[in-house]
Amino acid sequence: xxxxxxxxxxxxxxxxxxxxxxxxxxxxxxxxxxxxxxxxxxxxxxxxxxxxxxxxxxxxxxxxxxxxxxxxxxxxxxxxxxxxxxxxxxxxxxxxxxxxxxxxxxxxxxxxxxxxxxxxxxxxxxxxxxxxxxxxxxxxxxxxxxxxxxxxxxxxxxxxxxxxxxxxxxxxxxxxxxxxxxxxxxxxxxxxxxxxxxxxxxxxxxxxxxxxxxxxxxxxxxxxxxxxxxxxxxxxxxxxxxxxxxxxxxxxxxxxxxxxxxxxxxxxxxxxxxxxxxxxxxxxxxxxxxxxxxxxxxxxxxxxxxxxxxxxxxxxxxxxxxxxxxxxxxxxxxxxxxxxxxxxxxxxxxxxxxxxxxxxxxxxxxxxxxxxxxxxxxxxxxxxxxxxxxxxxxxxxxxxxxxxxxxxxxxxxxxxxxxxxxxxxxxxxxxxxxxxxxxxxxxxxxxxxxxxxxxxxxxxxxxxxxxxx
Amino acid sequence: xxxxxxxxxxxxxxxxxxxxxxxxxxxxxxxxxxxxxxxxxxxxxxxxxxxxxxxxxxxxxxxxxxxxxxxxxxxxxxxxxxxxxxxxxxxxxxxxxxxxxxxxxxxxxxxxxxxxxxxxxxxxxxxxxxxxxxxxxxxxxxxxxxxxxxxxxxxxxxxxxxxxxxxxxxxxxxxxxxxxxxxxxxxxxxxxxxxxxxxxxxxxxxxxxxxxxxxxxxxxxxxxxxxxxxxxxxxxxxxxxxxxxxxxxxxxxxxxxxxxxxxxxxxxxxxxxxxxxxxxxxxxxxxxxxxxxxxxxxxxxxxxxxxxxxxxxxxxxxxxxxxxxxxxxxxxxxxxxxxxxxxxxxxxxxxxxxxxxxxxxxxxxxxxxxxxxxxxxxxxxxxxxxxxxxxxxxxxxxxxxxxxxxxxxxxxxxxxxxxxxxxxxxxxxxxxxxxxxxxxxxxxxxxxxxxxxxxxxxxxxxxxxxxxx
Numbered sequence: 001x002x003x004x005x006x007x008x009x010x011x012x013x014x015x016x017x018x019x020x021x022x023x024x025x026x027x028x029x030x031x032x033x034x035x036x037x038x039x040x041x042x043x044x045x046x047x048x049x050x051x052x053x054x055x056x057x058x059x060x061x062x063x064x065x066x067x068x069x070x071x072x073x074x075x076x077x078x079x080x081x082x083x084x085x086x087x088x089x090x091x092x093x094x095x096x097x098x099x100x101x102x103x104x105x106x107x108x109x110x111x112x113x114x115x116x117x118x119x120x121x122x123x124x125x126x127x128x129x130x131x132x133x134x135x136x137x138x139x140x141x142x143x144x145x146x147x148x149x150x151x152x153x154x155x156x157x158x159x160x161x162x163x164x165x166x167x168x169x170x171x172x173x174x175x176x177x178x179x180x181x182x183x184x185x186x187x188x189x190x191x192x193x194x195x196x197x198x199x200x201x202x203x204x205x206x207x208x209x210x211x212x213x214x215x216x217x218x219x220x221x222x223x224x225x226x227x228x229x230x231x232x233x234x235x236x237x238x239x240x241x242x243x244x245x246x247x248x249x250x251x252x253x254x255x256x257x258x259x260x261x262x263x264x265x266x267x268x269x270x271x272x273x274x275x276x277x278x279x280x281x282x283x284x285x286x287x288x289x290x291x292x293x294x295x296x297x298x299x300x301x302x303x304x305x306x307x308x309x310x311x312x313x314x315x316x317x318x319x320x321x322x323x324x325x326x327x328x329x330x331x332x333x334x335x336x337x338x339x340x341x342x343x344x345x346x347x348x349x350x351x352x353x354x355x356x357x358x359x360x361x362x363x364x365x366x367x368x369x370x371x372x373x374x375x376x377x378x379x380x381x382x383x384x385x386x387x388x389x390x391x392x393x394x395x396x397x398x399x400x401x402x403x404x405x406x407x408x409x410x411x412x413x414x415x416x417x418x419x420x421x422x423x424x425x426x427x428x429x430x431x432x433x434x435x436x437x438x439x440x441x442x443x444x445x446x447x448x449x450x451x452x453x454x455x456x457x458x459x460x461x462x463x464x465x466x467x468x469x
Numbered sequence: 470x471x472x473x474x475x476x477x478x479x480x481x482x483x484x485x486x487x488x489x490x491x492x493x494x495x496x497x498x499x500x501x502x503x504x505x506x507x508x509x510x511x512x513x514x515x516x517x518x519x520x521x522x523x524x525x526x527x528x529x530x531x532x533x534x535x536x537x538x539x540x541x542x543x544x545x546x547x548x549x550x551x552x553x554x555x556x557x558x559x560x561x562x563x564x565x566x567x568x569x570x571x572x573x574x575x576x577x578x579x580x581x582x583x584x585x586x587x588x589x590x591x592x593x594x595x596x597x598x599x600x601x602x603x604x605x606x607x608x609x610x611x612x613x614x615x616x617x618x619x620x621x622x623x624x625x626x627x628x629x630x631x632x633x634x635x636x637x638x639x640x641x642x643x644x645x646x647x648x649x650x651x652x653x654x655x656x657x658x659x660x661x662x663x664x665x666x667x668x669x670x671x672x673x674x675x676x677x678x679x680x681x682x683x684x685x686x687x688x689x690x691x692x693x694x695x696x697x698x699x700x701x702x703x704x705x706x707x708x709x710x711x712x713x714x715x716x717x718x719x720x721x722x723x724x725x726x727x728x729x730x731x732x733x734x735x736x737x738x739x740x741x742x743x744x745x746x747x748x749x750x751x752x753x754x755x756x757x758x759x760x761x762x763x764x765x766x767x768x769x770x771x772x773x774x775x776x777x778x779x780x781x782x783x784x785x786x787x788x789x790x791x792x793x794x795x796x797x798x799x800x801x802x803x804x805x806x807x808x809x810x811x812x813x814x815x816x817x818x819x820x821x822x823x824x825x826x827x828x829x830x831x832x833x834x835x836x837x838x839x840x841x842x843x844x845x846x847x848x849x850x851x852x853x854x855x856x857x858x859x860x861x862x863x864x865x866x867x868x869x870x871x872x873x874x875x876x877x878x879x880x881x882x883x884x885x886x887x888x889x890x891x892x893x894x895x896x897x898x899x900x901x902x903x904x905x906x907x908x909x910x911x912x913x914x915x916x917x918x919x920x921x922x923x924x925x926x927x928x929x930x931x932x933x934x935x936x937x938x
Contacts, residue, residue, distance in 0.1 A: 021647045023639070023666040024680025032686065032703045042689060082672040088680070088707040131689055138683075142642035143650055150645075170492070173611035174800045176619075176645035177652055178490045181612055184645075197492040203551040211493025211557070214607075216807040217501065219819040220511060220600055234501045238557040246822055269826050321800050330799035331643045331790050338685035350688040353715055357738050 017072035019103060020079045022139040027083060030132040031096040042131035043340040043363050045123040046141060052153075052329035056434040057444060059156050059423055060112040060124050061187045062148030064415045066141050067404050070109065073137060075100040105133055109399035112366070114415070115152075115190050115422030116394060117430060119446045121381050122366045123395060124149065124334070131341070138336045146334045147180060151187035154326040156427070158319050159192035160435050161301035163308060166194035166316040168210045170296060171324025184324040190419040192427070194316070206413030210318075212240040212266045212294065219245060225254040232260050240264035240294055248275045249282075256286050264292035264315070272297070273312045280313040292316060300327070301437055339363060351459040360452060361459045367391035376429050382449035486541035488572060489548045491608040496552060499601040500565040511600035512809040512832050514592040515610060521622075521798035525909040526899065528625050528892055529581040529593050530656045531617030533884050535610055536873050539578065542606060544569040574602055578868035581835070583884070584621075584659050584891030585863060586899060588915045590850050591835045592864060593618065593803075600810070607805045615803045616649060620656035623795040625896070627788050628661035629904050630770035632777060635663035635785035637679045639765055640793020653793040659888040661896070663785070675882030679787075681709035681735045681763065688714060694723040701729050709733035709763055717744045718751075725755050733761035733784070741766070742781045749782040761785060769796070770906055808832060820928045829921055830928045836860035845898050851918035 032038070048058060075083075080100050083089055089096075107129025112118055124145060127134050159167050169188035172181035185201035195208030202209035213231055221227035224246060232239050239262045243251035248270060255262060265283070267275050276293050283291045295307070296318030304317055321327060337359045338350050349361030360381070367380040367388045380388055384395075398408035410418070433440040448456075501507070517527060544552075549569050552558055558565075576598025581587055593614060596603050628636050638657035641650035654670035664677030671678035682700055690696035693715060701708050708731045712720035717739060724731060734752070736744050745762050752760045764776070765787030773786055790796060806828045807819050818830030829850070836849040836857045849857055853864075867877035879887070902909040917925075 018669055020669040020672055021641075021650065022668055023641055024668050024671070024678045025666065025682055026680075027668060028680050028700075028704060029682055029686050032682075032700050033689075035703045036699045038689070038699070040689060042685075044685070079672060083668070086671075086678065088704055091705055092703060135683075135685060139641050139650075140647055143644060143647050146643055147646040147649075172490075172492055172608050173803070173805075174615055175612060176649040176794075177616040178609055178612050179648035180616075180645040181490065181608075197494065199491055199493050199496060199552070200487055200489040202493070202555075203489055203548060209493045209555065211495075211497050213494055213498055213501075214604075215821050216511075216513070216604060217498050219807045219821060220502075220507070220509060220810050222817070230505045230507070231497075231501050234504045234561060235497060235557055236560055321802075325645075325799045327799055330794045330796055333790075334642070336642075338688045341689050348691070352684050352688060 017069060017074060018079060019073050019075040019100065019136065020082070021143075022136060024088075026136050026138055028088065030099070030136050031089065031092045033132040033135070034096045034099045035093055038131065039343070040131050041128060041342040042134045042338055043126060043128040044134050044138070044336050045339050045364060046125040046127075046145060046334060046336045047123045048120050049333050049335060050120050052332050054328055054437075054439070055153055055157075056440040057117045057119060057153070057156075057430065058149060058332065059152035059191050060116045060118055060149055061114050061152035061190050061419065062145040062183070063111050063114045063125070063398065064410075064412070065144045065148070065183070066111075066125065067109070067399060067408060069140055069144060070105045070107075070137060070399060070402070071404055073103070073105060073140070075103050077101070099132065103133070103136070104402060105129065105137060106402040107133055107399070108397070108401065110395045111398045112394055113396060113422055114419035115426065117376075117423070117426045118366070118394070119379060119444055121360070121446060121448070122379065123364050126363065126395060128363075142334050142336055146332060147183050148187035148190075149334070150326045150330070150332050151184045151324065152191040152423070153332070154323055154329070155188040155191035155193055156423070157301045157437060158304065158323055161304040161308075161437060162317055165308075165314065167192070168316065168318045169193050169196040169198070169320075169323055170318040171320035172198045174321040175324040181324065186416055188323060189416060191423055192420065197318070204412055205416045207416065212264075213242050215242065215245045218242065224251060225258060228255050228262075229258055229260070232258070232262060238263045240266050240292070242266045242268060244269045249278060252279055252282055256282070261288055262291060264294045266294045266296065266318075268295075268297040273307055273310050276307075276312045276314055294318065296320065298322070305437060349455055349459050351456060353460060360448060360456050362452060362455045364395075364452065366394040368394055370429065374429055375431060376444075377431070378445040378447070380447055380449050381452060383451050383455065386449055386451060388449075486538060486543060487548060488542050488544040488569065488605065489551070490612075491605060493557075495605050495607055497557065499568070499605050500558065500561045502601040502604070503565045503568045504562055507600065508812070509600050510597060510811040511603045511807055512595060512597040513603050513607070513805050514808050514833060515594040515596075515614060515803060515805045516592045517589050518802050518804060519589050521801050523797055523906075523908070524622055524626075525903040526586045526588060526622070526625075526913060527618060527801065528621035528660050529585040529587055529618055530583050530621035530659050530888065531614040531652070532580050532583045532594070532867065533881070534613045534617070534652070535580075535594065536578070536868060536877060538609055538613060539574045539576075539606060539868060539871070540873055542572070542574060542609070544572050546570075568601065572602070572605070573871060574598065574606060575871040576602055576868070577866070577870065579864045580867045581863055582865060582891055583888035584895065586892070586895045587835070587863070588848060588913055590829070590915060590917070591848065592833050595832065595864060597832075611803050611805055615801060616652050617656035617659075618803070619795045619799070619801050620653045620793065621660040621892070622801070623792055623798070624657040624660035624662055625892070626770045626906060627773065627792055630773040630777075630906060631786055634777070634783065636661070637785065637787045638662050638665040638667070638792055639787040640789035641667045643790040644793040650793065655885055657792060658885060660892055661889065666787070673881055674885045676885065681733075682711050684711065684714045687711065693720060694727060697724050697731075698727055698729070701727070701731060707732045709735050709761070711735045711737060713738045718747060721748055721751055725751070730757055731760060733763045735763045735765065735787075737764075737766040742776055742779050745776075745781045745783055763787065765789065767791070774906060818924055818928050820925060822929060829917060829925050831921060831924045833864075833921070835863040837863055839898065843898055844900060845913075846900070847914040847916070849916055849918050850921060852920050852924065855918055855920060857918075
């Protein structure tokens with residue numbers, strides 16, 4: 001079965017760009033807008049309300065896949081038939097199903113480039129489109145940006161703890177499915193990992209791939225030394241040998257007895273500090289000073305920091321589950337909120353005043369101020385037409401009338417490399433306090449501009465004086 | 470671009486069945502096995518070493534997608550070219566790339582049916598195949614089974630806390646990507662949820678879909694009452710109206726003033742206990758006793774239990790992030806371990822004796838014993854040819870020589886319904902202590918059979934007396 005034209009299947013395999021990858025209420029609301037001929041142009045902003053546990057900043061990632069989605073999202077005929085058949089759509093008129101059939105996202109999008117460091121309240125993405133369109137894409141945009149931003153923000157901590165040593169993302173087996181594994185690899189690379197074990201991510205995004213051997217390789221052989229020797233036969237220069245299947249020190253002695261120098265030694269369990277110290281000494285004794293020590297096994301940023309503080313002579317780390325699920329904080333509270341509606345050139349800024357869930361109205365821009373030494377010192381969230389001296393506006397246009405801008409169109413490998421370069425440049429400009437594993441005190445200062453506060457107050461006034469309230 | 474034949478794209482869109490959706494070391498080991506002509510038949514078992522935080526049992530889910538993967542996994546030419554071009558494969562001979570080109574999983578698989586309750590140490594899946602094949606599929610099998618087992622095990626807690634009231638899975642926006650969102654919906658349904666907001670999961674798996682409206686619907690209108698009225702026009706019978714955008718009680722009075730009875734009222738923030746009590750009284754006063762109260766907003770099993778214990782008159786819950794990321798325990802330590810190798814009809818049972826990471830050798834079966842009242846009382850993990858009186862063996866054959874057995878072939882909707890039915894039947898037979906939110910004390914008793922312990926000891930002996938050790 002060959003699916004419709006216009007979809008570039010090589011773009012990313014695990015995404016059908018189905019319009020149904022969304023919450024049902026996006027469809028009911030879209031039907032409501034279409035049927036009521038509610039032809040307003042709406043602006044939604046996607047942002048985070050609070051920092052997750054243990055985070056001092058967030059790292060924007062996932063924009064490429066969001067734009068792929070917006071460029072390609074559509075409703076195949078059988079999906080429209082499914083919606084039409086749902087009891088709740090019983091009274092919906094045919095115009096809505098025609099709308100789904102013709103659906104082709106036509107909005108404007110501004111976003112933070114991937115790799116940008118950002119903070120709560122700051123829009124990661126801003127969508128302006130006919131309201132039914134902007135509403136329909138909400139769930140997918142949140143889901144796509146959430147995953148990679150979550151993992152990149154965790155990876156930034158892990159790579160900071162590794163203090164210059166390589167970190168390889170190793171978590172495909174515990175990421176939340178095969179698609180999440182690929183995107184976790186991508187996000188981890190953006191935030192400074194040296195590479196991934198995920199071969200698909202290597203192929204598709206040009207991310208360096210790393211791999212050693214599993215315990216099963218050793219166990220499958222009658223004899224551990226034979227297992228090492230057979231592996232070295234096939235990979236004579238780049239074998240990293242796993243030595244903890246039975247007994248770490250005996251295994252290393254077996255390798256030395258073979259007289260064949262491997263590329264590296266991998267420790268995956270046990271007392272890694274003691275074993276790495278012993279291993280380094282033993283390897284150095286036989287003149288194998290360039291054989292690297294690679295450590296994995298239930299690592300996270302805290303274990304890495306502790307090992308390095310204790311002087312463990314480790315050259316590189318493989319970090320799996322904790323990184324690829326962001327285990328200590330497995331979600332970020334991303335939200336997508338209506339901030340403005342425009343009907344017949346009349347603009348109304350909108351806000352929400354629910355208990356503990358207030359939002360700010362209006363189209364925003366994020367302005368970042370730096371010291372004379374170029375260290376970032378504070379952000380101002382203002383309205384899009386404001387300026388603040390030399391402050392850098394962070395949101396850039398990426399899509400206009402549904403077309404991706406040329407400046408936002410790159411091959412997958414270039415995009416991910418540029419995002420990593422941006423993150424590394426940003427990281428170098430962050431105040432040091434933000435880069436520690438503890439909670440930064442004070443936190444990075446972010447404020448709302450006076451004009452934005454004023455607009456918020458106006459929205460509240462106009463709401464509380466509205467006749468029906 | 471039309472991709473190769475043999476792939477049923479309707480099976481699941483977000484899975485290309487690419488052989489590269491794996492860790493690089495699976496490929497290096499496979500190359501090692503092929504090049505060394507290491508033609509053993511291997512048996513691997515996929516299981517969990519420990520219960521995650523806060524769990525008394527696990528719920529098996531994801532088998533359908535695992536079998537889809539095993540039936541379809543292959544290596545397209547450009548993926549083989551990618552592997553061949555990696556520096557580490559420089560010395561690998563062409564035979565391995567021919568092997569990848571011809572790759573077609575030919576193994577036998579036994580598994581726990583989806584919806585089965587299981588415990589640490591018990592194989593969820595057992596694969597017997599030529600070792601290179603069995604090794605190559607490791608990462609994907611772990612990743613696929615991990616996600617759904619993780620979410621089903623969390624959902625079982627959430628539905629238990631709801632004590633008969635409906636729970637709808639609402640977490641697509643915070644699940645780890647659009648694929649994870651669909652599978653989280655599936656797994657949540659298996660473990661007793663009434664449905665999902667994920668429309669794709671509704672379409673593909675026949676899971677009931679639910680949706681209300683977002684704050685944006687209300688905010689987009691100048692007037693809240695008009696927003697309610699416009700929605701009721703389009704969905705006159707099934708509107709669930711969201712009342713917390715500005716002020717819950719004023720919103721409900723506006724709906725009453727409209728004189729049009731909605732299907733339900735949704736509370737999404739604030740003091741849900743007080744508001745639900747007030748709302749129920751107010752609705753009942755005007756004779757709207759059948760208008761349901763639906764609650765969402767940062768719910769988990771503990772908040773649901775607290776609300777119901779406090780007498781909150783809630784008819785149904787929408788549970789998002791906490792459920793769809795299994796937020797309190799966002800991973801399960803699934804592993805895939807070699808337990809047996811067979812070479813020229815000689816069988817060797819294998820085990821790992823690393824510090825704190827011991828595994829048991831041999832092909833296993835799980836035997837579940839029940840009381841006269843049919844309540845489950847203990848499990849024995851034994852060898853596959855053992856029997857224990859009336860104890861039920863849980864692992865069943867699902868694939869033979871790479872072909873899915875007819876008994877394991879169902880349409881997606883029937884499979885998920887049967888899995889839910891199995892889980893509900895299992896749940897009814899679990900000891901009550903396991904169904905509470907606290908840690909069961911004592912835990913469910915699981916032991917290894919005497920023959921298995923003996924085989925483990927033999928493996929250890931043969932290892933420690935091996936000449937090269």
